[in-house]
Amino acid sequence: MQKIKPFDHLILILGSLFLCAPVLMALMSSTHTAVDIHSNGLSLLPGGNGTQTYTKVLTHKGGFTGDVTGLLMLRNSLIMGLGFAVGKIVLSMMAAYALVYFRFRFATLLFWAIFATLLLPLEVRIMPSYQVMSELHLLNTYTGLIVPLLASATGTFFFRQFFRSVPDELLEAARIDGAGPVKFFIDVLVPLSKTMMAAIFIIMFIYGWNQYLWPLLMTTDESFYTLMRGIKSILQVWVGSQIPDYNEAFALAVLAMIPPGCRGGDLPAHVHQGPDGKRQIMAExxxxxxxxxxxxxxxxxxxxxxxxxxxxxxxxxxxxxxxxxxxxxxxxxxxxxxxxxxxxxxxxxxxxxxxxxxxxxxxxxxxxxxxxxxxxxxxxxxxxxxxxxxxxxxxxxxxxxxxxxxxxxxxxxxxxxxxxxxxxxxxxxxxxxxxxxxxxxxxxxxxxxxxxxxxxxxxxxxxxxxxxxxxxxxxxxxxxxxxxxxxxxxxxxxxxxxxxxEVYRKPASTFVASFIGAPAMSLLDARIEGGRLLLEGHALATLGNTPGPVTLGLRAEDLRIAAIGLPMRVEYVEELGAQRVIHGMVGDQALAVTDAHDAPLGPEVRIAVDPSKLHLFDARTGRRMDKRLQQVSEAAQ
Amino acid sequence: MTDTPLNMVEADQTLVTRLRAWWSGETANPAKRVQFDRPLTPWLFLLPQLAVVVIFFYWPSLQAVTSSFYLEDPFGFGATFVGLENYTDALNSSEYLGTAAFTAFFCVVVTTLALSIGLLLAVKGDKVIRGAEGYKTLLISVYAIAPPVAGLIGMMFFDMHMGPLTELAAWFGYDLKVGINYWDTATALIVIAVWKQIPYNFIFFLSGLQSVPVSVREAALIDAQSGWRRFWDITLPLLAPTAFFLLVINITYTMFDTFPIIDVIVKDKPANNPMTLVYKVYLDGFKGNDIGGSSAQSVILMGVVALLTVLQFRFLERRVHYG
CATH class of the missing domain: 3.40.50.300 (P-loop containing nucleotide triphosphate hydrolases)
Known part of the structure; x- marks a missing residue:
């Protein structure tokens, strides 16, 4: 465990104070009267004005915001946050789905076309955007307030990342289950994305709710004012006033801070359809x-x-x-x-x-x-x-x-x-x-x-x-x-x-021989010379095959320790309980032998090889060779 | 931000195969092992997003470029083609250059302070056990505050008649004149901008810290005795992806999202007050009715932002290890 010093708490307390005290003061000051604030400054304690300021801000017409009440601004802010978040989720999920789950012409081009929007935020093109909006007659409309903000790839980016992390097998399973692109999207991907959707909803709702610059440009008609736009109005009224209505400003600020606590509803889960009646139970x-x-x-x-x-x-x-x-x-x-x-x-x-x-x-x-x-x-x-x-x-x-x-x-x-x-x-x-x-x-x-x-x-x-x-x-x-x-x-x-x-007994190649069976078959370089199979100078069998190098395959269980035979240096022993596997070297080639006894072993043992059980492979191609055994009984000695 | 589209195309492909793949929609490393192979359906899914992007992103961006070559009559009676004059005017104006310099300064200071304070609080918040939840709640609670609200609260604190911070400065014998004195205003802007951004950085750093596996922490605890060493050698490198992401976000924030703070603090009286390039675009375009000049500034800003983004991903991201 790490030690905790009081110093750590000090830093955290200071940090919390620095971040929270101003908000708390704003909250408290909204319960004071304007005159009180003007003469006594901001306060950390509640004032005597209670919620009167809120009532006034919410319902009073003809104040700093002209004919629009705080209630209306609150409604507009909600519309802005909700509209933006829902629009964002719908558009970006669909776009991300197309980009991740489809192979089609221009996919890469479209990908870049959409993601280029990440490079340039709305703020750098406010002037031309304003002009476009006025040409489209979208000033002072909800469409104008919300839709242009959707022209950014943030949501698409998040959903694309999320879709990429969805296991491939899910799509594969769904396709085998007979789901087409639309069904897969609605039945599998949308329900899977619920958590992601909720997270993006919150982020995007706050983004929409917090918009300042765009409503400032888009709304001249007061009935479209949002709370953020209302803050701007307050400031404009204050210029030149003797005792500014600080309390009202704070009340408005508190309203604007209302934590957005919303949840997305469930989308319909199932769409039924499907032809295909025939069924074969078995098939080759x-x-x-x-x-x-x-x-x-x-x-x-x-x-x-x-x-x-x-x-x-x-x-x-x-x-x-x-x-x-x-x-x-x-x-x-x-x-x-x-x-x-x-x-x-x-x-x-x-x-x-x-x-x-x-x-x-x-x-x-x-x-x-x-x-x-x-x-x-x-x-x-x-x-x-x-x-x-x-x-x-x-x-x-x-x-x-x-x-x-x-x-x-x-x-x-x-x-x-x-x-x-x-x-x-x-x-x-x-x-x-x-x-x-x-x-x-x-x-x-x-x-x-x-x-x-x-x-x-x-x-x-x-x-x-x-x-x-x-x-x-x-x-x-x-x-x-x-x-x-x-x-x-x-x-x-x-x-x-x-x-x-069959594969085990007659492996068709050195690859199969070494892959099938445990311990793996030992493969050794050997030669056929003068009708005899020679391993490191020791004759193992008499063969009629053509002379030359061969690969010799020996299964551990086909070998046994004997008084005479092939000499092997013991390297290490694997105890398996019922038996043991002795690993050793013949010359400089590795060999494994299974042994059912547990007698102590010397540094060198002799191995008996049954010629009928050895495997021969072409030294060059590794393919199995037929062995032509001669005089079996003699070679076994 | 971890998975840039850049690595979608494998580097060792020849240009021809790459182009062919591009045309057919295939990539060497597609998002999915299996994809639907329908020519039309993806377009239907993409259509809404594409329409919005074309109408509200590409059209205005193009408009910005074209109108930056014109001098528009302030009363709306036509426009004259002036070539690059709007650009040279801007780049030769000491006022514009001063704003650019302040923007860079503002960007560096706010990003550095917001990131380091956020990280400090996250490291401490991750470490303490008693009261950890309480601290977290307090530190995160102001996360969703809107920039204009932050500006409004800040304005009260720096108010010349009753602002607590003005009084604090006076107590030290300094006469703080936010809105009148250039550097006093700059200080206020920085404090407010940093204040607003700390909770955001705190959340991301904290979740980054908490995703460091317990086994790695324990291994570090065994391998390094000094807490500072552990932080420097283990924690910080593992936090690098988070830090990189936050760096990008913070730079974007100081350049663009601080607009409302500036607007609230300088209250349309920018005479001798600091401001950022974005604010100047707005001011010249909407208050000064200089559409051509404002558009030219927009285009310059677009170039700077695009360049900055590319640079960030090319040079910084490479040094970041992704677990």
Whole structure:
């Protein structure tokens, strides 16, 4: 804890006094009479005049402001603040929406055209603005008072920042749920922006209420005077008067300080519509030579061909940047397909909107609509598709039962735990009864334990529903346990497609070999010479392959410690409980060996290699080579 | 203000691809991974804002430029083209140059004082625990005060007959004559302008301080013993984005939003009183009916403001670390 010195309090007290005392004095002085103030000066105590000055200022005509009462000025100030704030919010939200969520010609030009207004405040162009207003006959009108002030990008700027911070997945989820631009704006973005709107409303209301210069120019007719304009009038009357009505000025000042406490009302939340009645429950999914090139020439995915059978669970696995997510998003319709064809249930879907593809997607960060209850989150996609109320209710109830979400249906997503949110995201996909499920790393935001149990749930669910699924992950264990078939991707290309065990037992390349399986397969430089496989000078097997360098792949669990064999220097030992992994060096190449014993180890151990279990890869291309084993029994010695 | 449109376009693109992308509406780093691809809908959404901007921003700005080349008859009987004369007149007038000098001085002094006092109060307000809410309420309560109201209250305080500050000065033997003596008026303007702006700066600095993660504060507490060092090495750099934002806002404030304060204090009697360039534009245009001259001043001011904004973002923002 930091120490607090009295000095800190002194500074704060002085600061508070400096800021607040003048306002307090203005407030108190407004309860004194003009003569009292003139002879005794300002006061920090209430005077004897009570609220009489206020009554006079608010209702009296013919005073310093001519025929206009304070009440009217108060009304005008309110109109000015409200009109400006509401206008600002409506205009800037719409403009920011167009700028952030649309791709269209001249977007950048329009962006700069609007944001250039931030460079020049109204004050530098008052003279020409005045001329324009008088040409348009807008002097002494509310339009003239309010609308020209809207010609600035401050609000647009704030909303643009806010919209950019809205997770992308929300738009993607909404598109898959069948929401078009207008619906997305009204159903998702506007309710999401409530807090932002409230904050901007307050800022803009104060700005409008506080305007001084503009009303000064725009209003010569007293019935359009605002409180700020009234202050100017007071000053003009004072010039040359003996005892100025200070009290009235202060009363006016206090009125002008009334803290604006207003709240925006709720906007209508739902618009119903939607055609689309047909529904295929299951479907196969085909990718034909699919490729994706981004503007700028970067190839994210090239020439991918996959046939996914009805009801199959396919996992796309690979390191980050391998193009697996891009591929999934191309299937979803969230990315355009540069080359090749995507078919879902026999339909070519390349040019269809996400909502028309009959797919459901589960996102990594769940992409739940934060302002909707669990029930509404699940129902939204069905509503957009024009499903009947009864059907929606039934499906939601069914999904909720399946996912054990029944008691949470009326909660908002923020009141749920990570695992529950994950299940809502699943539920949103299930109720749709789509042709295919697409999963984009759905478990990576969960902790390790939850991940394992959710993994099982997903698999069970998919088997029960029998829905074709495409699942993206970077976790090879997740891939192994979930998939009917794995697709291993590297640098945008398919390295191997196959059942988990097939991929594990026969990796098609060094990349797959090192990516699938833990501990990773050891890859070592070896040679074939005179019909023998040589590693660091030790013969491991007798082979009929052509002589030359090869890459030798050895899985840790295929090796064992023995009395004779390959010598390995022990570097360190990983204890896993049931077994241990010994990491060591053969020559200057790393090797890992699994050992089920716990006998103490010397600095060097001997490793027995079963020639039937070793893997050979082309030293140059890294592709798998068939090994031609000869005299197996002899080589094992 | 953290995310300038400047970094929307990646620097390493060639000019041709950049232009092509510009034309098609694509950017290397679009706001969203996925965007709607409709040609018409965005225009409908943009239309209201665009209409207002064109009619009330671009038209008057253009008008300012054109009328700055004309000498308008004060009684409204036509205008004569005078070329750059309005500009040379302004730039050669010692009165104009004096106003420009005062504006710069005013800007520097008010911004420095308002920012440093705001920061000081925020740092102390962030530190104390007992009474923290009370202080905050007091310091923030005057935040929304309108500049003309601030001017009015200030005027009372500097009133020559009964103003408490005039009396205070007299107590020290100084005869404060706001509205008559140039530097007395300048002092009053500065005090009022600073007073009005402190709560605003206080709020932003305080929220900036409170968004510094507890773990970072604790790490600093372990790494540096002196409170001053911690402030200088950790807190201030982390506050830099807030400070930069406030700097821009404060400069804009002193140049433009102080108009009502000046108008209230000098009360249309600017004879020997200090004023800012914006006030002079208003004075020459509306009181002096010199539309051409006022427009020329507007255009000069536009140039200065645009330049200042660009400079701020180019040179200052670079030194700011955004967390």
């Amino acid at each position: 999914l085909t990718l034909r030579s699919v490729g994706k090139t981004y503007t700028g020439g970067v190839d994210a995915v090239s020439d991918v061909t996959i046939d996914i059978k009805d009801g199959e669970f396919i996992v796309l696995v690979g390191p980050s940047g391998c193009g697996k997510t891009t591929l999934l998003r191309m299937v979803a319709g969230l990315e355009t397909v540069t080359r090749g064809d995507v078919h879902i249930g026999g339909r070519r879907v390349n040019d269809l909107d996400p909502a028309e593809r009959d797919i459901a997607m589960v996102f990594q960060n769940y992409a739940l609509y934060p302002h909707m209850s669990v029930r509404d989150n699940m129902a939204y996609g069905l509503k957009n598709r024009g499903e009947g109320k009864a059907v929606i209710e039934e499906r939601v109830a069914e999904a909720a039962r399946m996912l054990e979400l029944g008691q949470y249906l009326d909660r908002k997503p923020r009141a749920l735990s990570g695992g529950q949110r994950q299940r809502v995201a699943m539920g949103r996909a299930i109720v749709r009864q789509p042709a295919a499920f697409l999963f984009d790393e759905p478990l990576s935001n969960l902790d390790a334990k939850l991940r394992v149990s959710m993994r099982m749930e997903i698999r069970k669910l998919q088997q029960r529903l029998g829905t074709t699924s495409l699942y993206v992950t970077h976790d090879q264990l997740e891939a192994m346990t979930l998939a009917d078939r794995l697709v291993v991707l590297n640098g945008g290309r398919v390295e191997q497609i196959g059942a988990p065990l």
